[in-house]
Amino acid sequence: MLSVAGAKTWVELDRALRATTCFGSATAPPNGPTPDEGLSRLVTACSWDGRQRESAVASLTDESLLPVLVLRTADWVPQVRERARRSLATAFRSASAPGLLSAVSMAVAIGSWARGGPALDAATAALAAAPDEMLASARGHSDLGVRRLAYRLWLASGRCRDEEVMRAALDEPDGISRLRCAEWLASGGASRVDVLERLLSQGSAMVGVEALTALVKLGRPEAGVAHLTDRSALMRATAQWAARRAGRSPAAIYREALTANRPRARALVAGLGECGTGQDVDVLLPYLEHPSPRVRAEAVRAVRRLGGPMTQITGMLADPAPVVVRAVKQALRHEPDAVPAERLWPLLAADSPPHVRLGAYDQLREKGSWTRVHVDLHLLAASDPELSTRARADLTDWIHHNAATTYRPPAEPMVLRLRQLIDTAEPVIGPHQAGQLRWFLNTG
Incomplete structure (x- = not known):
């Protein structure tokens, strides 16, 4: 089971064994025969006693215990750290692919610790020197940290081919790794225009942004016009920039398409709201009554953004x-x-x-302090349980945080109405809170 344990499991096991050995419930001598030598070394390497941990470090030769050796490189005792770091370099050189990857996973997990840097550096160097097959296995690892490190080393190694990186940029499940592949392809120059066009047409939004940016830099800004109606706001913004570089007005393109009632109304409305002016509000207003709720919602945002009525x-x-x-x-x-x-x-x-x-x-609730209290009390008796719960929580919040700074009393008709509502709500909010509300009402 430990052979497939993740980094978090190893850290928790280390803490648990350190605590139990401290109280004597899981002792294991560093020397002498035991029924299970591997378990003995594990318990000793996680002992509360620094001397036992130091003596156990050199014997952590079993690949299944490599994550523990990595942990000890970040030990708080300097002697344990130094000995573990020397042993780790040797262990990495002879480790198999599964053993190395489990150790790399632990090194990535502790890399941000105060003393975790050396382990991550050693793991990075070992993975960089690993054969192509092992690096490919690391790129498919379930640990995202290992996966991203492997992609970074692979792309920097010069051992990757365009077609392999293209497949990863299109199919890799991890978005960060996919984006790194797209950035690598986008930095390749004019010889990869066809690659960039494929990324632009088939990749995710982030990948497409990288590809389109590279195409614009290569003098092909007209490629952005076809992506002005993309679902992604970031992609639309990049396409609008590209269209301007091509001498086209994205607002005019959106305006013309909306006037002609072309498909993809939601993206067109959003795009015009992003780059239009106040004069475009009249084009957008009819879309407030569009049959599609998504288009109506987008029209609300666009009209508001452009300062419409x-x-x-x-x-x-x-x-x-x-x-x-x-x-x-x-x-x-x-x-x-x-x-x-x-x-x-x-x-x-x-x-x-x-x-x-x-x-x-x-x-x-935004209409003023006493209107807020009024609507909360009104909804306490509502048949809608969700609103009633919200109202009760909001009333309590008002009493604790806003009542003391409500200096002006409400008008007399409001006072009478609130007193009636407090009386009605008292069985729900209790006499204490009802008394607080009456006091604030009388002294406000």
Whole structure:
């Protein structure tokens, strides 16, 4: 089982054995026969006694115990560290692929420790000198740290071919390693234009950004026009930059496509919102009524970004799609007075969809301290358990953090209403919290 243990398991085992040997429940003499010599060496190498750890370091020759030897290179006792580091260099030279990779995994895990650098340096040097087959195995390792280190060494070694790196850039599951391969290909120069075009058309967004950037630097900025409607905002931004370098206006391209009702409306709306001007708001406003909720939500963000009228956005707080209401809430985040309170209270009705009620609640909470208390008390008796729970937590938060700085009392009609609500809510919030609310109401 220990042969397949991960670095975290080894660290936890080391701590556990150190604690148990300290209290005498797992003793194992460093000398003399035992039923299991490997277990004896393991227990001794993880002993609380530094002398025992130092004596055990030289005997950690079993490949399954290499991770423990790596751990000892970061030991807090200098004599143990130095002896372990000397032994590690020798062990790496004779280790098989599985033994070396398990040790590398541990070295990567402790590489950021205060004393973990030497082990990582030794593991890096051993992996760099390993045969191609072992390096290929490391690139498929389940430990992402080992995988990324192997890719970095492979790409720097000069032993990789374009086609191999291309496959990794397209198919490697780890995004960081995939991006490194794309960066390596993108730095190859004009002879790899066909490779870059393939990466741009088939790769992930991050890989595509690297490829398009390289193509622009090679004098092919027109390649970006086809990617102005990419789903990724980062890819769209890079494509917009490329289009400008090609002498094209990305805003004009978006504007023309939206006016002609071309497909991929969501990306077109997002793109125009990213690079358009206030004059483009009229092009975007019809998309606030688009049949697709995703397009409507994107239109809300685009209109808000370009400074469009808030009146049409605020009316969408009752949109049947939660994604649209979330976009409206985000657009109104710094506009607490954009929607009058009298328009928000009806949205809390029991027959309103849950996301509409939540949106109205969030807006009312921003209307002022006493309106916040009012809506919290109102919702304590609501049939919606989620909103009721939110309201109770928010009321407690107001009492603890905001009540003391609420200096102005509410108007008299509000005072009467709040007193009635406090009386109604007392069985839910308890007499202590009800008393606190009455006191703040009378002294506010």
